[in-house]
Amino acid sequence: MRPLIGRAVTAPAEDGALNPAQLEQLQAERLLLLREGVRQVRGPRFLVDLAVAWAAYQAGAGWGAWIYLGVMTLGLWGRSLLLEHGLAAGWAPGRILRQMTTVLAALGLVHAGLFVLVFLQPHSHWHYLLTMVLVGNAAGAVATVAGDVRAYLLWVAIYGGSLGLGWLARGTQEGLIVAGLLVLMFGVLVRHVHGEGRAQVRLVRLADELRSARDRAERASESKTRFFAAASHDLRQPLTALSYHVATVQALASQQKDERLAQVGAGLRRALQDSQALLNSLMEVSQLDAGAVAVQAEDVDLVELLRRCADDYAPQASQQGLAFDCVLPELPPGEPLRVYTDPALLRRILSNLFSNALKFTAQGRICLMLLREGERAALCVQDSGPGIPPELQERVFEEFFQINNSGRNRAQGLGLGLAIVRRLVNLLGLELRLESQPGQGSCFTLWLPLGSSQATHAPAALAGSTTPGGPGHRLLVVDDEVAIRDALAELLMTLGWSVRTASGVTEALSCLSPQWQPEALVLDYRLRDEVTGLDALEALRAQGCEAPAWVITGETTPERVQTLLAAGLPVRHKPVDGLALAHEISATLRGAKAAR
Known part of the structure; x- marks a missing residue:
């Protein structure tokens, strides 16, 4: 930022280290803070200026005190209007900040003029009172510069310098002490503004680094998607010819x-079906990411759904030597648990969760449960497998991430099952929780709001084999x-x-x-x-x-x-x-x- 006034004032080194994009972001952030600060202090600042004018009048400034109040009031509202106009007109943040610095410097000159009128008068206790109010005013001005140390230094040089010179002009030890105290006070305030500006610079740098890291992650994800899409396409070509043969x-x-x-x-x-199953998992992820999977919701009887799932899952568990339980709630006759959702996608979620449990449970049991809690139902898939450490429970939903499969055992799939589950859960607007401890198995719980639609949708009849x-x-x-x-x-x-x-x-x-x-x-x-x-x-x-x-x-x-x-x-x-x-x-x- 290059101010119009006070170009010789030294700026913090951090500003100079910012690249143009970061500098523009810093200026935009300061502008927002400045806008908020100006809005908040308009009322209090008018009262402070009124107190200054009254004290100056009592000290002997006469009509000059009330002229000061009128000019400061116009300047205060003019600064606010200039800021709002610049934002509405789409001015560059740097331009608005320079304009605000110019206005601030002009208001400092108005203060200096008042000090001349006051300190030309005989010394009295009103000088002490006025100085106290003015120092408080300087502290309050910190909020209206939003960490812009250049603007504050320029204003302090005029405002504080003229006040200090007024006391020094007394030529007394008392005046020297007060002037020294003023220098210390203004030094503390400048240091505070300087620290605030440094903090803003660090935040801008951090935000820029986070954006860069996010962009790199998105590019890496897109590159991975393109790679697997291309690999999938190239692999499907010979497999298609082979399938026809x-x-x-x-x-x-x-x-x-x-x-x-x-x-x-x-x-x-x-063999072809196994290969196709792996490729179809990649395809399903791409379809979900593309928003190409449509939800076809209808009334679903959860009890009947789980009974059908149990009929499908029990033989698979038995073949692997695992016990399988299906726990259903006891309901009054004619009172089913109904939800309005897509039954095919819901079964796909349960199928993936069950397949995941089947892959990683070497012995013991798998349990499919339906629970009711108030106006919600919980579908649980619980296993007695090795469990998942807490620090890895979020990562298991990432694509291609698998625990204890460094050898990439094909029997354990590609690591896409839970990634697909998370996408389907988000698509249906449901809630999925994972509870697991190493050595104590895992439990995936899917929460669904109970309720049905006003009109049911009959499922389409399946075409017969021809x-x-x-x-x-x-x-x-x-x-x-x-x-x-x-x-x-x-x-x-x-x-x-x-x-x-x-x-x-x-x-x-x-x-x-x-x-x-x-x-x-x-x-x-x-x-x-x-x-x-x-x-x-x-x-x-x-x-x-x-x-x-x-x-x-x-x-x-x-x-x-x-x-x-x-x-x-x-x-x-x-x-x-x-x-x-x-x-x-x-x-x-x-x-x-x-x-x-």
């Missing part, structure tokens, strides 16, 4: 009644990966479909003819040369192709997820189960024909 093996085994081939196909499918269509179904596959499109084509042709493939928009358009029009489209999202499957679909639609389309993608970044959801098309994430995709397409085509 596995589906072909299974289809051939079924057609040829070959049990050995069926066993090989089943083993390959299980078999892929026979000869006559025509499918166009657009994918720039040769291995993937050839593998899918081989699978569907094995099932009796008529399939044509293309690597991009131009080839896709060349596949169309009056004799062959596709009944369905399977489009890879990311094609070559920054072209997408949505671009290919737009080109096909322009040529009159109205066949339903499925988009296949390995993209997991939040931006891509939102783009695909906005398109309103069925989206399947790689690796895709080829037989399941064929079932889905066939069912859609049969449904469309039946509707006609």
